[in-house]
Structure formats: C-alpha cells, structure tokens
Amino acid sequence: MESRSGANFFELASGDLLDIPQTPRALPRVMTAPGIISDLDGDLDATSPVCRERQIIVANMLPLHAQRDVETAKWCFSWDEDSLLLQLKDGLSLETEVVYVGSLKVEVDVSEQEEIAQKLLENFNCVPTFVPHELHEKFYHGFCKQQLWPLFHYMLPMCSDHGDRFDRKLWQAYVSVNKIFADKVMEVINPEEDYVWVNDYHFMVLPTFLRKRYYRVKLGFFLHSPFPSSEIYRTLPVRDEILRGLLNCDLIGFHTFDYARHFLSCCSRMLGLNYESKRGYIGLDYFGRTVYIKILPVGIHMGRLQSVLNLSSTAVRVREIQEQFKGKKVILGIDDMDIFKGISLKLLAFEQLLQQYPDLQGELVLIQIVNPARSSGKDVQEAKRETYLTSGRINNIYGSPGYQPVILIDRPVARYEKTAYYGLAECCIVSAVRDGMNLVPYKYIVCRQGSPSMDKAMGIKTDSPRTSMLVVSEFIGCSPSLSGAIRINPWDIDSVAEAMNLAITMPDSEKRLRHEKHYRYVSSHDVAYWARSFVQDLERACKDHYSKRCWGIGLGLGFRVVSLSPNFRKLSIDHIVSTYKRTNRRAIFLDYDGTIVPQSSIVKSLSPDVVAVLNVLCNDPKNTVFIVSGRGRGSLIEWLAPCERLGIAAEHGFFIKWSKNTDWESSPLTAHLEWKQIVEPVMKSYMEATDGSNIEIKESALVWHHQDADPDFGSCQAKELLDHLESVLSNEPAVVNRGHHIVEVKPQGVSKGLVAEKVISTMVKNGEPPDFVMCIGDDRSDEDMFESISSTVSCPSFPVAPEIFACTVGKKPSKAKYYLDDSADVVRLLCGLANASCPKPTHVAHFQVSMENPF
DSSP states (O other): OOOHHHHTTTTTTOSGGGOOOOOOTTSOOOOOOOSOOOTTSOOOOOOOOOOSOEEEEEEEEOSEEEEEOTTTOOEEEEEOTTOHHHHGGGGSOTTOEEEEEEEOSSOOOHHHHHHHHHHHHHHHOEEEOOOOHHHHIIIIIIIIIIIIHHHHTTOOOOBTTBSOOOOHHHHHHHHHHHHHHHHHHHHHOOTTTOEEEEESGGGSSHHHHHHHHOTTOEEEEEOOSOOOOHHHHTTSTTHHHHHHHHHTSSEEEESSHHHHHHHHHHHHHHHOOOEEEETTEEEEEETTEEEEEEEOOOOOOHHHHHHHHTOHHHHHHHHHHHHHTTTOEEEEEEEESSTTSOHHHHHHHHHHHHHHOGGGTTTEEEEEEEEOOSSOSHHHHHHHHHHHHHHHHHHHHHOBTTBOSEEEEOSOOOHHHHHHHHHHOSEEEEOOSSBSOOOHHHHHHHHHHOOHHHHHHHTOOTTSOOOOOEEEETTBTTGGGOTTSEEEOTTOHHHHHHHHHHHHHSOHHHHHHHHHHHHHHHHHSOHHHHHHHHHHHHHHHHTTGGGSEEEEEOSGGGOEEEEEOTTOEEOOHHHHHHHHHTOSOEEEEEOSBTTTBOTTOSOOSOOHHHHHHHHHHHHSTTEEEEEEOSSOHHHHHHHTTTOTTOEEEEGGGTEEESSTTSOOEEOGGGGOOTHHHHHHHHHHHHHHHSTTOEEEEOSSOEEEEOTTSOHHHHHHHHHHHHHHHHHHTTTSSEEEEEETTEEEEEETTOOHHHHHHHHHHHHHHTTOOOSEEEEEEOSHHHHHHHHHHHHHHTSTTSSSOOEEEEEEESSSOOSSSEEESSHHHHHHHHHHHHHHOSSOOSOHHHHHHHTTSOO
C-alpha cells in the first residue's frame, strides 16, 4: 500500500503555493545524446551544446550577503567569504563553472524578485529560490529545525514538552520546498553534462524529483549533520521516503564512518538492501544502480583564516586580550547556543576542576564565546538560562576582586576577535553531546600555528616551536581525525575536569608533538581537498551512466530508477510464441519458487490450471521440460505428481528424474558427503547464538537461514559463519555460498548450470539437438543456468546455434537477456506456449480466462 506521505506527492508539490517565478534564460539548458537513451527517459529539451563542465551546488542559503542601499533603496549583494559553498570552489578546476541554487538570507518583495533573479544570475551565477514566507517557516523552522535536527541529534519527542511531535503539514511543506529547489535546478541544468551537488538535511527528497525528471542525472549529496542509529531513525514516520530520496543519488557523503554505518544499517533494516566494499569503495546495489558512500570530514579554508591572522585589527585585539589575562592560563570554548553543544556540562566540569585543584583558582580562566542560536524555542531558552545560572554560581563561589573564572561572551563576535582568542588560549575544549562536524578545533590549531603578524603582536619569535591542546567530545564529527586530542565523554563531569587539568599541565614537549601532528592533518585536509575528493568520486560514480538502460518505477516519493544492460528487455509473448511455433526440438528449464510459484506464497503446491499448462507443454513431443529447483526431491515429487512427463532436478541438480516413471539419478558425489558431519555442528552453534535463524537439512546440502533474525546481527553472523565454514572445509569436496538471508553448503560440482548442460548434451547425443532453449528463474542459482546454456550452445561441437530465451523474473541485474515482471507473467507466457503446442490442448479457453488470476 502506498504510504500517505507519498500518495499525494504531486498534490502537495503543486498549486498556488508553488507559483514561483521562472529563472531568467541566461544559462542555457542543453542536451547531447551520448550512449544509449531509453525511450522512457524524461523529456529532455535541447538547444546548443556546451563543453565546459558545470557543478550545480544546491544548499539552503546562497553564499551571498544582501543589504539595501540607504540612498537608492536598491538591494546590494556581495560574496560571503566565510561560506563553505564559496570556499569549496578552490577544490574545483579553473575550467569548472559553478552555479549556486539556494535562498537569500533576506526576504524580497514579489515585485522585485524577477529583477534580482536576473541580477544574481548575471553577476554571481546564483539562482535564487524565493520561497513564500509562511511556507519557509514551516519548512525551515518547522520540519528541519523542530523535527529533523533534534532527531538527527538523537533527541526523541518522548513528551510534548521535550521536542515537537511529527506534523504531516510540516512534512508537506518540506516536500514542497524540495520541489521548488528541484524545479530551479531543472531550469538551468544540462542533464547530460552537469553535476549536481546537494548539501545537507534540508533537501533529502530533492534527489527523487531530479531522478524522476532525468534518469541519468549526475547527482551527489553530502550530509553535514550526524546520521542517527537505526533505533532512533526508524521512529521517523517518513523514514522510507527520505531513505529512498537519498538512494536516488549516485554518491552520498558523510563526515564519519559512524554516520555512514548508521545510514547503511537503516537501508539494511528498513529497505532490505545489502552493501559491500568494492575495491575500497562502499557501494549499495539499488535496482541495478550502485550508490556509493563517501566518508570524508570537511576541512577549513586555510587562506581565509590566515588572512584574518594577518589583519592589524587582530594584532591589536591580541595585545588587549593578552594584557587583560596576563599571568593567567586561558581555556577557550566557542559554541552555538543550543542544547547539543554541552555548554552547561563544560561549565560544570570547570567548576569541578576549580574545586578539586584550589591552586588553580585565580590562575585559570574559561572564556566561553556563545554564538547566536540558529533556532528558537523553549529548549534554547532553557539552555541559555542554565548557562547563565551556572557561570554566575562559579564566579560567585570562586571569583575574587579582579578575577572572574568564567568569562561569558554572549554577543556577536567578529572573526578577528575570535581569531585573537584562539591564538592566546592554551587549551580549546569542545564538549558537544552531538555535532555533525564542528570546525572549532581545526581553526584553533591553525591560529595557534600563528603568523608573522600574530607572532609580533604576542611577542613570540617566528621560529619558536608551537603548542596547542585540544579536549574534544567523542560525539563530534572531527574527533576521529584528531588523534592527538584528549577525547572525552561530555556527560562524565569528573573525566572532563581531569582532561582539562591534563591539558594545561602537560609538558610543552608533548604539546608540541600533538600540535605538529594536528597541523599537518588540518593544513593538508582543507576544504579544497574535501571538495576535490568528493567531485572526483562523484565523477567515478557516474562514469557508467550511459552504458545501461533505465526504467522509472514506483509512485510518489517511492520513485526509483532501474538501471540495467542496454540489451535487457521484457520478453514479448508474441515474439517467443512465434519462434516456438517454427522450431522442432525445444528444451525448457523452469525454476520453482519465485518463478512458477510466487516467492511470497504460503501454499507452495501448484494450482490445477498451472498443472494443466505444464502437462500440455510436456505432452508436446517436440518439448523436453524440466523443473530445476533447490528444493528437496520429496517436496517436488509431492507438488509435481500430476505432471507425469515432467523432468525434475532437485537440490540444484544433485538428483535428476527425467519423468515420473523413471528412477532418480544421483550425483556421483553421493559417497562424499562426510563433510556434513563437520558442517552441522558449526551451523547449530550459530543457530543457537542467533535468535530467529534455523537450519534446513537436505540430502545433499545444509542451509542456514537468517531471514527472521535481526538484520544487522544476522548479516554479521552470516559473514562469520561463511568464514568459519570456508576454514574448516578447506580440504573437503564442498563449497560454501552466501545468498539472500542464507548460507548454504553443497557438494563441489553441483549447480543448476550443470543440469542444463547435461540435458542439452543428452539431447545432442540422441541426435535431437535443440533449436529452441528457454530458461526462466529468479535468483542467483538460476544465473548458473543462464551462463551454462550460453556456453554450451556456443561450443564448436554444437550443430546449429538454437534460439535462446534466458529470462529472469523481475527487473534486476542478470546474465539473462530478458525479464518478466513476476510469477503471473511467467504463467501467462507458459499459457501462450501451451496454446501454440501440438497436439492442440483441449482446455485452451480455460487457460486464457484463468490466467487473469493464476494463483
């Protein structure tokens, strides 16, 4: 059933609310046609070709400052030099044109929007999105800041006083704004050449809109916030829609492995997707497309920070602060005012430090700079109140005339002033309880490295060794990359206090070593390195876009693209029936589960109609028909008893029966199954340790199933079991295979492919080489048949190459050339062949009517 959030997908993204002015036509929309283009692709307009590579950067806000001229009342715009979006251009080649799509930080009257859009496009290559105020409030301050932001930082709305509950109207606003931004991208994109880079959690369903319009769009996404564990994320009512939105990208970037791991776990648990490492890159197979995962923390802009270090205003402020805190050790904290930055926890730890080490009173100062809050609400007000109460209490207890242990700076602080504080602080502490990245430690390290201007202001020799000390929360994104920092659990007040004491008492020689290590990393992994690495991986992820054919499937926010071989197409019943009629010796191979019986069916026996169809095919003297299954022979004999002339291959071909009245032929490997005595105890131990798993015992094989186990634990145990069994069976005639929710051990030299090879070879030996071969199956084991048939009939000893119809069930990557949608499609095809068989069946009309609902 389609979810409510996806059912009205187009309704909530249309209407007067989204009547947004069109972007002026200064940037051409062009289209070339390299490679293979599906007829089902979106409507692609074409004008003139463009050779220059373009990156379209999508973010909530454009990297611009805007203000009205006092005299003319006209809007004036300038670049925001501190914007990450602007700084990332340093990582792109000079030939790359960058187009920005985003909102302005000011509201613009409707009457001025068209003029401003033209001005920004011509002067800044920026495409503004003018979102109506009410809609923007619901989108940004509503869904983004009150629902996504807390959830991604591990805060659940357990009660109405602690976080806002999910509101579907806010979700609809979120989708609507994503649609507005997607439309703006579509107005300027050259879909065959341009790369689109979407930034942050504000636009996690935007990729679905773009992918629906352009199946082969080159699309990357980078998340600048944490991604929560599956236990937290799964509480979001629109969890699937957001996951599928992200999976419509080609590359998804995260700051840390933990965030990526949580995302992959959500895909596994909620969508049943598996991932694997492909030559060092983590990839998710998603309907024939590989979605790559990028793990790389963002860096800082070295040039921008060093330019501030050399400002005269910075030098003046450094001297003032140095004089103000002369003879004292300074610990610095710079944080936004919100509940996740842990400011109050930091103050409590500092209070504990002064209490435990009285000699530090009067000698140690914590300077806490509070940046303006990015959101409003009772949580922010409570955090601010607690911060003031705690700092006031500390100053009252441990302060003295001329000495305040906590200096709380709660006002806008210019960059040059922050830089001065960075340069003077002996230690910087970041105690956030959850933070996506946090670049404060990186900035501190660069400022402690200094510059000639800073050195002169501080009275330091230019060639003197540098020191810095970091105390950082283990819950922030930059923590893994700062191996020389003292990592803390911000909730453990005692350990944070000890960490601060260690930082200020550590010998200078060790401080120097830690600083040098950090500076080497920060200076080499700057924002340009991050951007360059992301773009290179995006190009790599998109290089095969035109080697496959694409189909769009799914409704609403469940839309996705199936990407398959260009020769892969649906098997036409008319085509195969036509070929069937003009051939005289036919070999037909059919899988059982998932092919002629639906995989989800509880009753596995065949309906009378399907039995009748199979009997007609088997009774045609031109046909040799085989059911080739992994099932045990007992079950197959029971289900297929009415089909007397049907051949059966059980347990992947370990047992073969040419018809009901012939004996079973066993593989010559029957005598070499002693390895089962080794395998069974091992599987039992994993079954007992993995709740929800079970063992299927076959005559020739043992299968460990974990479809009912916890997805992550079951997958982990399956990998361990695979390694374990491969180790203990290294000298045994058995192979270990891992399939969908199973680990199977079977004899070497047994496969469905060998069944097909044996049947075809027997027909050739009997002087009846087939001129028609059809093979239909739905899983990995059937791929062996597709491959075996192709190699067998292409052998030089084969008289004449037959017509081959290798067909998989479902659109998915396969060695087969054709596909059918489901088991019902398979039965319709068999019915068509039965109608064309000779002698003529007596129940043709019955077949045609009943195939409307064959099961």
